[in-house]
Amino acid sequence: MATRTYYDLECSCGHKGKVKMKENDAPFTANYESYSLVGFGGGTHYVEPHCTLEEAVNAMKPTCPTCGERVSI
Numbered sequence: 001m002a003t004r005t006y007y008d009l010e011c012s013c014g015h016k017g018k019v020k021m022k023e024n025d026a027p028f029t030a031n032y033e034s035y036s037l038v039g040f041g042g043g044t045h046y047v048e049p050h051c052t053l054e055e056a057v058n059a060m061k062p063t064c065p066t067c068g069e070r071v072s073i
């Protein structure tokens with residue numbers, strides 16, 4: 001099983017999107033977190049066993065599709 005969690009991400013121009021975090025919560029398997037962006041350009045981030053939301057966002061380098069700015073939290 002994997003749990004999905006969404007975090008709000010907002011650009012200074014007002015554009016809103018989300019950070020999606022998928023987390024393995026099955027027993028007896030490796031813990032991991034997999035991050036992706038919804039509504040923003042940028043990459044994805046996979047980490048074992050876990051990292052902070054800030055580290056994940058820094059690694060994905062989200063960019064705003066409206067104004068082109070880098071977005072951070």
Ligand SMILES: [Zn+2]
Pocket residue numbers: 011012013014015064065066067068069
């Ligand atoms: Zn923007």
